[in-house]
Amino acid sequence: MQHKYRTRIQGESLQAKIREYEFKILEQVIFPLYFGIVSLFAWGLSLGWMTFNYITATICTIVMLFFIIRSYRKIKKLRWTLDKYRKGLEGERLVGETLNQLSGDTTYVFHDIPGERFNVDHIIVSTRGVYVIETKHFDRNLCHEFFFDGSMVYRLLKNGKRFPCPKLLPQIDGEAQFIRQEIEKRAEIKLPVIKVAILIGSFIHNDGKLNDYWLLNEKAFVKFFKAQKEIYDKTLVNTIANQIREMVKIDVDG
Incomplete structure (x- = not known):
């Protein structure tokens, strides 16, 4: 079968970079969300439903806060680059x-x-x-x-x-x-x-x-x-x- 071709359109490379950075921002949102859910679950279990305790819940909360701060800084930088690419596009x-x-x-x-x-x-x-x-x-x-x-x-x-x-x-x-x-x-x-x-x-x-x-x-x-x-x-x-x-x-x- 004969293949069909098209030519590249204006800003095609920038569009690919924009999709890449949008995915990177999504990754930075998912990690804090995941550890936030784990922390809430651990605090709930620490009330006596299972063997988890306050120490486990505290550790999960600290990890969650670490990822929130880390993600916020990365998202801020990624958003700046993303806005620049969108402007270029x-x-x-x-x-x-x-x-x-x-x-x-x-x-x-x-x-x-x-x-x-x-x-x-x-x-x-x-x-x-x-x-x-x-x-x-x-x-x-x-x-x-x-x-x-x-x-x-x-x-x-x-x-x-x-x-x-x-x-x-x-x-x-x-x-x-x-x-x-x-x-x-x-x-x-x-x-x-x-x-x-x-x-x-x-x-x-x-x-x-x-x-x-x-x-x-x-x-x-x-x-x-x-x-x-x-x-x-x-x-x-x-x-x-x-x-x-x-x-x-x-x-x-x-």
Whole structure:
């Protein structure tokens, strides 16, 4: 029987992490609940129904309190990570839906491309170029602002000071290198990759220049993308897109 396949959707890796952390939180709830029931049972038995005594009940209660405190601390930390993943998932889906509107005969959009211990949020393969896109989701109600001087990204604080974001550009560099190498290995084609960071709900001061990196919000990216000239023919685009499609293919019958 011929297997059926689908391509990965936006935020698929984050969704898996969210399920993992939801299960971890559930584990932290179950252990205190279990020892709570044991403690209550032991106290009941210590009243003379069976051979259990107050010492046994006290020990069970201490163990229960230990697990409650331990679980509370772990749940607090897990919830913080879970909220971060949910925020990231929301951002990837928002950008994914925006990028999907660009899809057509000469533009292919792919999501959640898996690498080694990381994933690339989005890729556009188009006659206008190949774009590797990393998304960062910020609350638009807080009016986040960033400054990009060409070599470093800074977050502008309310007091006017700049806080450096040293990890963003190396992250984009690594993802772009990974995709460039995969295209060369799979399609035997060498070509440049445009490195993009979409900072959702933010304003980026970059003097309107897009050189080695594109740092834009989701609305500005669409505008700049559509303004690019077509540099590749459809045959080359189809060849590259077919290879990327193999990277995001999932066997639904497996």
